[in-house]
Amino acid sequence: MSPLDTTHDPARRSWLESANAANADFPVQNLPFAVYAPDRAGDWRIGVAIGDRILDLRAAVHCGAIGAAAPGLDTAPLCADSLDPLLACGHAAWRRLRLALCGLLSAGSAWQPRLGTALHDPALARFRVPARVGDYTDFFTSIHHAARVGELLRPEQPLLPNYKWLPIAYHGRASSILISGTPVVRPWGQLAARGATEPRFAPSARLDYELELAAFIGPGNALGSPIGIGQAEEHVFGLCLLNDWSARDIQAWEYQPLGPFLGKSFGTSVSPWVVTLDALQPFRSPWLRAPDDPAPLPYLDDPTVRRGGALDITLAVQLRSAAMRAAGLAAVTVSTSNARDAYWCLAQLVAHHTVAGCNLRAGDLLATGTQSGPLREQSGCLLELTQGGSKALALPDGSQRRFLEDGDEVTLRAWCERGGARRIGFGDCTGTVLPAIDTPR
Amino acid sequence: MSPLDTTHDPARRSWLESANAANADFPVQNLPFAVYAPDRAGDWRIGVAIGDRILDLRAAVHCGAIGAAAPGLDTAPLCADSLDPLLACGHAAWRRLRLALCGLLSAGSAWQPRLGTALHDPALARFRVPARVGDYTDFFTSIHHAARVGELLRPEQPLLPNYKWLPIAYHGRASSILISGTPVVRPWGQLAARGATEPRFAPSARLDYELELAAFIGPGNALGSPIGIGQAEEHVFGLCLLNDWSARDIQAWEYQPLGPFLGKSFGTSVSPWVVTLDALQPFRSPWLRAPDDPAPLPYLDDPTVRRGGALDITLAVQLRSAAMRAAGLAAVTVSTSNARDAYWCLAQLVAHHTVAGCNLRAGDLLATGTQSGPLREQSGCLLELTQGGSKALALPDGSQRRFLEDGDEVTLRAWCERGGARRIGFGDCTGTVLPAIDTPR
Numbered sequence: 001m002s003p004l005d006t007t008h009d010p011a012r013r014s015w016l017e018s019a020n021a022a023n024a025d026f027p028v029q030n031l032p033f034a035v036y037a038p039d040r041a042g043d044w045r046i047g048v049a050i051g052d053r054i055l056d057l058r059a060a061v062h063c064g065a066i067g068a069a070a071p072g073l074d075t076a077p078l079c080a081d082s083l084d085p086l087l088a089c090g091h092a093a094w095r096r097l098r099l100a101l102c103g104l105l106s107a108g109s110a111w112q113p114r115l116g117t118a119l120h121d122p123a124l125a126r127f128r129v130p131a132r133v134g135d136y137t138d139f140f141t142s143i144h145h146a147a148r149v150g151e152l153l154r155p156e157q158p159l160l161p162n163y164k165w166l167p168i169a170y171h172g173r174a175s176s177i178l179i180s181g182t183p184v185v186r187p188w189g190q191l192a193a194r195g196a197t198e199p200r201f202a203p204s205a206r207l208d209y210e211l212e213l214a215a216f217i218g219p220g221n222a223l224g225s226p227i228g229i230g231q232a233e234e235h236v237f238g239l240c241l242l243n244d245w246s247a248r249d250i251q252a253w254e255y256q257p258l259g260p261f262l263g264k265s266f267g268t269s270v271s272p273w274v275v276t277l278d279a280l281q282p283f284r285s286p287w288l289r290a291p292d293d294p295a296p297l298p299y300l301d302d303p304t305v306r307r308g309g310a311l312d313i314t315l316a317v318q319l320r321s322a323a324m325r326a327a328g329l330a331a332v333t334v335s336t337s338n339a340r341d342a343y344w345c346l347a348q349l350v351a352h353h354t355v356a357g358c359n360l361r362a363g364d365l366l367a368t369g370t371q372s373g374p375l376r377e378q379s380g381c382l383l384e385l386t387q388g389g390s391k392a393l394a395l396p397d398g399s400q401r402r403f404l405e406d407g408d409e410v411t412l413r414a415w416c417e418r419g420g421a422r423r424i425g426f427g428d429c430t431g432t433v434l435p436a437i438d439t440p441r
Numbered sequence: 442m443s444p445l446d447t448t449h450d451p452a453r454r455s456w457l458e459s460a461n462a463a464n465a466d467f468p469v470q471n472l473p474f475a476v477y478a479p480d481r482a483g484d485w486r487i488g489v490a491i492g493d494r495i496l497d498l499r500a501a502v503h504c505g506a507i508g509a510a511a512p513g514l515d516t517a518p519l520c521a522d523s524l525d526p527l528l529a530c531g532h533a534a535w536r537r538l539r540l541a542l543c544g545l546l547s548a549g550s551a552w553q554p555r556l557g558t559a560l561h562d563p564a565l566a567r568f569r570v571p572a573r574v575g576d577y578t579d580f581f582t583s584i585h586h587a588a589r590v591g592e593l594l595r596p597e598q599p600l601l602p603n604y605k606w607l608p609i610a611y612h613g614r615a616s617s618i619l620i621s622g623t624p625v626v627r628p629w630g631q632l633a634a635r636g637a638t639e640p641r642f643a644p645s646a647r648l649d650y651e652l653e654l655a656a657f658i659g660p661g662n663a664l665g666s667p668i669g670i671g672q673a674e675e676h677v678f679g680l681c682l683l684n685d686w687s688a689r690d691i692q693a694w695e696y697q698p699l700g701p702f703l704g705k706s707f708g709t710s711v712s713p714w715v716v717t718l719d720a721l722q723p724f725r726s727p728w729l730r731a732p733d734d735p736a737p738l739p740y741l742d743d744p745t746v747r748r749g750g751a752l753d754i755t756l757a758v759q760l761r762s763a764a765m766r767a768a769g770l771a772a773v774t775v776s777t778s779n780a781r782d783a784y785w786c787l788a789q790l791v792a793h794h795t796v797a798g799c800n801l802r803a804g805d806l807l808a809t810g811t812q813s814g815p816l817r818e819q820s821g822c823l824l825e826l827t828q829g830g831s832k833a834l835a836l837p838d839g840s841q842r843r844f845l846e847d848g849d850e851v852t853l854r855a856w857c858e859r860g861g862a863r864r865i866g867f868g869d870c871t872g873t874v875l876p877a878i879d880t881p882r
Contacts, residue, residue, distance in 0.1 A: 259700020
């Protein structure tokens with residue numbers, strides 16, 4: 001944003017009082033995007049979160065507010081039933097829209113009466129995956145996750161030699177990306193312990209979550225035309241939360257030599273709200289290397305990235321069993337970590353993804369991989385937290401967890417807090433584990 | 442097909458004489474589908490190959506031929522600019538359409554004069570990827586390929602213990618699927634020899650092709666509802682050729698532990714023509730196991746599959762260097778193999794892909810992986826043929842090949858020949874290697 005941008009000013013308040021609460025995820029400084037229908041019968045549209053309400057962007061266009069606040073801005077993409085056209089517009093348009101929305105929703109806006117009738121209650125709304133995800137890529141950016149999982153799989157060499165040279169990734173499954181709230185069915189599969197030479201066919205007994213962030217790509221690149229690291233962030237619209245549900249016993253048996261497949265493709269949850277990179281501007285952190293880490297290759301290096309390519313986002317996992325729900329017990333936080341601790345940052349993921357010529361398209365999703373911190377209790381999945389299932393977690397209902405049980409509800413949360421800035425949040429990404437189906441046909 | 446289906450009758454002839462040539466890829470018994478534009482300016486439509494011509498399916502609908510031959514068939518999907526709607530129609534509709542087209546294009550059809558004006562010359566036409574590929578999955582079905590590549594990477598254990606239990610696969614990149622004829626640019630990347638601990642950044646020096654078949658999925662399945670092996674083939678519309686271009690030096694450095702990524706995602710070529718599973722009916726082969734192979738798990742086993750789940754399709758790779766083209770030399774065949782030799786067959790790929798709940802969608806592409814035969818000279822990629830680049834191939838222009846050079850043109854071909862059946866072919870899947878770009882930004 002330009003130096004004159006005051007959208008992050010912590011003193012800025014909204015005319016919607018719920019947006020001004022100190023712990024609100026969605027103050028006027030945030031303004032994340034979702035695709036929603038206001039009720040069972042309503043049709044799909046783009047919404048912007050403000051306090052405890054959703055602003056209907058189509059209604060904001062139709063009443064003239066957007067046109068008045070951003071004269072000349074193409075408003076057709078704002079009236080779509082998906083973020084796709086808006087993603088394709090690019091950063092200059094996103095920035096103008098942010099400035100307009102920030103003004104319209106701030107205290108003192110003359111548009112308050114009109115926009116007050118364009119608000120919906122998220123508790124009554126339905127949400128869906130906000131863009132058509134052409135391709136979904138999952139990275140492996142947390143060195144703490146890589147090392148702790150590697151220790152379980154390859155104690156002799158937990159971190160492979162390539163890790164510090166390139167952002168490792170695999171192509172994920174786009175068809176099974178699910179909106180937060182969709183239950184996840186425990187998958188059947190071929191299961192085998194490490195070192196076993198014969199599998200058995202059964203429902204997964206080592207079901208896990210993975211705490212991740214994911215970036216929605218805006219304008220992409222033509223095949224054969226890499227995106228330079230200096231331009232990489234201009235191709236990122238914003239971030240959501242992502243739970244990369246993982247069946248560890250399916251994964252352990254199938255993943256050699258071509259990587260994860262059915263152990264991950266039975267469902268991947270995303271949060272409805274996409275927090276724009278512009279909203280995250282006050283929470284930038286330097287991208288740091290230890291003295292003995294190799295210098296990044298030039299295509300992964302950039303002064304701006306070194307200064308502020310990392311993001312200071314606190315991440316948390318909450319767990320609630322069926323018994324806890326029945327007893328009226330609140331979810332328990334099983335770990336917190338920070339996205340700043342990842343070894344690779346967002347701009348590097350985009351630059352690396354395209355360097356060999358691969359084309360990104362608007363709506364593509366680039367996930368960070370499990371975000372774990374340096375301490376074991378900051379692990380973003382049960383595999384790490386329970387040391388491969390060997391050390392159980394105690395839950396408030398008296399039960400223990402090595403992996404997820406049927407009825408368990410997993411909620412990912414994220415927020416940014418920093419002196420001199422207004423707190424912003426991501427909302428929730430939640431999903432409940434349903435029992436396996438009787439028998440696959 | 443029903444016992445009364447005579448679409449495969451080898452005596453059946455077309456009124457288009459070029460379709461009756463003994464070596465024609467596209468006799469009236471074949472009738473594969475593509476999406477094409479008849480010339481530079483024309484718009485996209487569905488075509489059916491017959492002899493040396495393309496039947497414009499939209500024109501065949503508009504002149505009343507399809508309606509007369511298949512009364513009540515929904516013809517809207519035939520007038521689309523993509524196979525997507527037709528793929529979603531399902532097997533009963535595909536079969537009716539095949540019967541209708543076969544009758545209309547056979548000698549003696551009263552529609553010959555009308556349809557004779559609905560033919561286009563493929564030499565003047567443009568083609569594109571015939572469906573919107575939501576997800577692209579690449580399997581690893583040739584045990585000969587797996588063993589020979591494994592020998593190069595892990596001489597101590599070429600074939601991993603899971604290989605004979607499940608069809609190994611990885612998610613591929615959908616955005617960079619290219620229609621045959623599109624050149625492929627040599628990718629830059631981090632390169633390292635096996636066992637190296639530091640990469641260098643340079644254009645790939647070990648560029649390779651991979652000879653594959655790929656299935657276009659018709660109606661898919663809902664998330665959480667596996668497709669039983671007995672129904673699996675009903676979800677497959679047909680097969681095309683696929684060249685999974687691979688940068689072996691990028692792949693070797695990046696692939697641990699999450700599988701191939703940039704070494705494959707810079708481009709994947711498909712042939713324009715999709716040969717339907719119905720057309721391949723006369724070329725079914727038993728799916729065989731060696732006595733010491735494990736019995737397939739029940740979800741991968743089926744009497745019909747054992748009887749005829751494999752497909753007798755001859756596959757070939759042809760290579761032509763820039764110097765050969767300049768000297769007017771024809772392409773040289775560097776290998777042939779047969780899809781029948783794969784360890785896993787089509788129905789098993791579909792059943793396995795969905796058994797943990799993953800949903801397939803119409804237009805998804807499931808590739809077989811490199812199709813290599815038991816003999817080294819039947820290898821479907823240079824990595825195997827040249828034993829990791831250690832034994833060069835001699836080309837007719839006097840040069841040698843360990844991996845692909847700039848200007849090399851790779852053409853994949855496939856055909857089915859069997860006593861008592863009419864030969865059918867797949868046409869070509871071709872691509873030429875262009876030099877790497879100057880420097881990635």
